[in-house]
Amino acid sequence: MMKENQLRGARTNKLIMILLIIGCVTIFFPLYMAVIIAFKQPSEMTNDIAGALAFPSHWSFDNFRQAMEVTDFWNSLGNSLLITVVTVVLSVLVCGLASYAIGRSMLNNRKFKWIYFYIVSGMFVPFAILMMPLVKQTAHMGIDNRFGVIVLYLVFYMPLNLMLYVGYLKNVPIALEEAAHVDGASTWRTYWSIIFPVMKPMHATVAVLTAMSVWNDVMTPLVIMSGTGKNTLPLAQLNFQTQFGTNYNLAFASYILALLPILIFYIICQKQILNGVTNGAVK
């Protein structure tokens, strides 16, 4: 009886695996098509399905080279990298510190609890309502540029990041810092030498979640940086749409170039990213 159950279990598991592998087609089909079109010439784009899905007659990187020129690829990539990296570093430094100050104080001070809720409730403020005033405000302050976008990201993701950090800090024993204080370390030093390293798993989660949201965001740079002539990688796809015209091959080469950096990053850091996301979700 037991054996029969196991046998049936193994069979259903095999069936599940096959179904799941078939399901992967829905993930790979759009990507496969994008790659194929990116390598083709406009003359190869016939009106049947083969025009979009069959292998090109010869593989050439011409479209990619041209797309790089048209969309000013390296500058856009540089802007995206700069904005993402600086935002992530700032988020980890600032939100970590903020969560320590607020999270520890709210244990015995109700005012800090209100401050915590005040910031966390910012999660429900849609960008749509902030967008128009922020355009005026950043222009007025002279930060309607990459720097302004970074500051805005830091603030937008603060509610979530603060919540994640404070949740994690609850499980860090206070005895740890008290010992440091007995040795004469200041609060500032205690944080950087003891608490900051202890929060390492949460730093990874915060970094992953922030990086993915910032990298793919279009709306903020679209409204804030529109006057600067600078693009992020996704924004470049939007702004150069008219230049692609009906040359889908050029457009798709550009899309692939825009997707490639994050895809490579994901393949390399897949484990950390999945762990980070899971950590963030469970908290």
Place this chain on the structure above:
Amino acid sequence: MYKNERKRTFLIITLVIVAIFFCFNTLPLIQGVIYSFTNYRGYGTFDWVGLRNYIDLFRDSRVGHSYLFTFKYAIVCTIITNVISLILALGLNSKIRGKSALRGIYFIPNVLGGLVIGYIFSFIFTYILPVIGQTLGIEVLSSSILANTKLAWLGIVVVGAWQAIAMNTIIYISGLQTVPEDVYEAGALDGATGWQKFRHLTFPLIIPFFSINLVLCMKNFLMVFDQIMSMTKGGPSQSTESISYLIYNNGMSGGQFGFQSANAVLFFVVIVIISAFQLKFTGSKEEQL
């Protein structure tokens, strides 16, 4: 002394953080509310108009239509996403080979940007799907669904769900992993199998994850923007104009700064009510179990 030094340091840090947060979140929010009582066009002078913008919101058919579309989209997407991700998560959590590779693959859509994915899918809907439709003789599919006022929203649903499923599946998997093995063993002794096992054992235990996913999904789908921008630009004939897109389009360049600010305030209130309602509803269900 140590206590005082600690208190002072915490206070200074908190004040700086609150100042930054206030300046770039609460201040623009307040400004948005103030603009909503004016007829500001985004430039030049403006007058106070009291509640007129809010009254007009309910008379404006374009605004009404954007709410209808956005809600239809968000509800349909939330249901599709949660059903499919739950099924996927159950599959990816069973004892199969190549589990981690499969999980990695199914997460890919989430790391890719919505805008570019929208462009790729819009090609599929415009050029690939019609060919398939013509070959199979399915009339509805024989022309681009994105050009059809009745069907264009479905194209955006497909892309929205395609990306959101990745994230939700991961959350459901981590939920399924919190279910202890002995629950199933006890259930097996009682003869629970298949659907019964899921309905009475698994699902009640992962309700917290179900509620996270519902709230996340609904909130994100209600704010849909990138996919609209890349696939339809609100068309054809404004049939896929989401609230965010309408606020962006008419508020930033359409000279309706004040009016769309009122729309944004209404949108904000709607999101808060829905999130609070969902949290309360799923929260109370959790307690009963």
